[in-house]
Amino acid sequence: MITIDHITKKFGQDKVAVKDAVWTIPDGAITGFIGPNGAGKTTTFKMVTSVLKPDAGKILINGMDIVKQPVKAKEQFGFVSDTPDNFLRLKGIEYLNFMGDIYEVPVRERTRFITTYANRFGIEQVLGDKILSYSHGMRQKKMIMVALIHSPSVWILDEPMTGLDPQASFELKKMMREHADSGKSVLFSTHVLEVAEKLCDQVVMICKGKIQFQGTLDQLESKFPEDTDLETIFMEMTWQ
């Protein structure tokens, strides 16, 4: 579970990227984070994952403060960023083992995990190759595996379907559902509203740094009884 408690982030004197945001990501559910370009999604993720420090407010991950207890809080989550181009000179298997070592995942457990997930994503054959030689989608699959190697209870993904082929995208959505159904939490951002509509148990909508809505799709639709789908509601809520 993540608690976002009156978070504000400014860039410079007057660029308010996130303004007094209050919301929660519950266990046992998939939460979709949606909003137009520049709304504040990535800035929020950067604060949740300790890349940026909020100017005000606090963020608790399973009750641990990301600013005051960064190591303990970071152990709680796995993060898939929107740029999978890191550790390019390592082989896929070396990177996975490196992260497994950092999180102290026992070798037998990690081997079982790597075999299962590489098989689900169809990348067993390339794990011995350098990441530099991977396509964007292959790098993304490797990032997804790295994020899950220590079985985190919270899984955060920034635009995770970008660059994945339909089969991998289908598999990822299945993994996200399995994660939530096992009582853990999933938070992901997307611009693809059909995905949010099909996959999410709740959505959080942000626009110009302000949280406009948090709740189930049914709750959202009941606020806009005349609109037929999430896309129409989104256009109405974000239109200026």
Ligand SMILES: Nc1ncnc2c1ncn2[C@@H]1O[C@H](COP(=O)(O)OP(=O)(O)OP(=O)(O)O)[C@@H](O)[C@H]1O
């Ligand atoms: N390092 C920075 N310096 C100055 N302004 C920034 C910085 N990072 C983000 N911003 C501004 O903060 C606002 C929120 O940006 P953010 O990247 O969080 O949006 P986003 O919702 O992730 O957008 P997108 O959907 O386009 O990825 C934007 O106005 C952006 O220009």
